[in-house]
Amino acid sequence: MQLKIKCELTNEQITIDYRRKIVMLMKKGLSETNPSLFEELYSENKLKEYTFSVYFKDAVFKKEDIQINSKEFVINFSTGNAELAVNFYNAFLSLKGQQIPFSGSNQVKIYKVSLVPQVRSNEEQVIATIKSPIICREHNRETKKDWFYTFEDTRFESVLKKNLTYQLKPIFGNCVEKDILDLQIENIKMKKTVVLCYDRYLACTIGRLSLSGKPYLVNYFLDNGFGSMTGLGFGMVEAT
Structure with a gap:
């Protein structure tokens, strides 16, 4: 299952080390909606059966930061584990509308969380x-x-x-x-x-x-x- 999480920043600059900020968002949402699963996933070095990518709209990548002229980005989250998918959907949804400290003086707000049909293959x-x-x-x-x-x-x-x-x-x-x-x-x-x-x-x-x-x-x-x-x-x- 795939999720598309649309986000809006309060200003244009974020750190080039942005993945840790996305993980922070995921941890924040999951710790509030399912503390036991949060502990299971993050209290030890456990295989994470999920991945994500981030799309920055109108972005310029510099040495130490990213300038996002539109102030918008999208988190694409993917997992084949149905239980994890539901829990992360609820985690992201619980953060919707909040202004959350993100990078430096910047804040982020999740304004849309949606399910995306998963592409499956029967081919080798x-x-x-x-x-x-x-x-x-x-x-x-x-x-x-x-x-x-x-x-x-x-x-x-x-x-x-x-x-x-x-x-x-x-x-x-x-x-x-x-x-x-x-x-x-x-x-x-x-x-x-x-x-x-x-x-x-x-x-x-x-x-x-x-x-x-x-x-x-x-x-x-x-x-x-x-x-x-x-x-x-x-x-x-x-x-x-």
Whole structure:
């Protein structure tokens, strides 16, 4: 299920590190409407079966901030989990009409929350547009450091599949490992970008790609995001 949340700012400037502000909105709404689910999702490092992207209308991206001349932006939220969808719909709806501190002296008001029909695929191959950058992260447990790969790196696909296997085994069981190994990821028009998220610069991938694999896997990625850190607004892909 997808949600479209339309928002209005009180002035034109917001931080380039805006994803943390969107997560703040989500946490605020969910903590007020379903505190137990809020604790379940955010009290530990749990897989987030959702993703989001943000569309800024009439925006100019600068080094440290974004100038949004229209003062409007849209949060596109997606999940394949019906229970989560209902709870986040209620969370966003509970904030509707409020002036909420957002970025610096700026405030945000949600003025419309709507459901959007989800695009499903019965095919083994889809061409997808990356609506929010794909994160491929390798975590070293000993040093507790992360390394981020983009499609240009030789280890991108192997690390990405390792991430996906770790995420999806608890959901689909051991059989998913072979299906992920057989997944084909092809570059249509991908490119490297760097984004600021929670004060860290992360290398990631945007553009278009082809995914070929079992339909249940392809649909899972279309619903919940593709790659790591989807709960922070990464990995949203849309069939085109």
